[in-house]
Amino acid sequence: MEQTFIMIKPDGVQRGLCYGYGVWMVGKFGKGTYGVSGGVIEELVKLDESVLGLQVGDIISRFEKKGFYLKGMKFINVDRPFAEKHYEDLSAKPFFSGLVDYIISGPVVAMIWEGKNVILTGRKIIGATNPAESAPGTIRGDYAIEIGRNIIHGSDSAEGARKEIALWFPDGPANWQSSVHHWIYE
Numbered sequence: 001m002e003q004t005f006i007m008i009k010p011d012g013v014q015r016g017l018c019y020g021y022g023v024w025m026v027g028k029f030g031k032g033t034y035g036v037s038g039g040v041i042e043e044l045v046k047l048d049e050s051v052l053g054l055q056v057g058d059i060i061s062r063f064e065k066k067g068f069y070l071k072g073m074k075f076i077n078v079d080r081p082f083a084e085k086h087y088e089d090l091s092a093k094p095f096f097s098g099l100v101d102y103i104i105s106g107p108v109v110a111m112i113w114e115g116k117n118v119i120l121t122g123r124k125i126i127g128a129t130n131p132a133e134s135a136p137g138t139i140r141g142d143y144a145i146e147i148g149r150n151i152i153h154g155s156d157s158a159e160g161a162r163k164e165i166a167l168w169f170p171d172g173p174a175n176w177q178s179s180v181h182h183w184i185y186e
């Protein structure tokens with residue numbers, strides 16, 4: 001099955017659009033913010049009981065409700081070289097340094113989502129790059145105004161997804177299968 005890399009950018013975090021995800025980060029290092037190599041992926045399956053009643057936020061629930069599977073998630077600050085690597089294809093663009101400043105301005109929620117056509121469908125759920133052109137009902141269409149504050153990232157191709165997942169999740173995706181898989185797929 002296809003996988004994509006989705007990231008709630010610092011403005012999405014600051015605006016509380018993913019309220020509740022922090023508690024997902026109960027891992028072997030305790031609660032809090034994790035580094036890129038923090039190794040929290042395998043800890044997601046070990047959520048304690050008190051976590052389950054809390055919301056994980058509108059952005060995340062849109063992917064969950066659709067039927068995609070969360071295969072990795074971490075709440076992290078990245079540094080400038082890392083953000084430059086993530087956006088290396090855009091390094092010649094005039095907005096590149098501002099884009100990197102924005103991505104390193106606060107913590108982000110980095111995720112792997114899995115499912116049939118999740119790369120393209122994820123882009124549709126997210127909406128057009130410029131929120132002024134994103135349809136209502138999409139994440140950017142519902143929550144963002146400016147192209148430089150468009151709150152979420154999604155891989156745009158199979159090759160992009162593969163590179164981004166390898167960069168952000170060097171240990172690979174979490175290993176679990178949904179028990180309702182056969183009610184989503186025929």
Ligand code: DAT
Nearest residue numbers: 090095099128129147148150152153154156
């Ligand atoms: P997307 O995030 O929809 O994949 P992209 O990969 O073309 O879009 O660009 C990455 C980010 O860079 C985008 O989410 C916002 C920013 N960006 C793109 N085009 C821009 C522009 N013309 N001015 C300012 N920021 C821009």
Ligand code: MG
Nearest residue numbers: 153154155156
């Ligand atoms: Mg892109």
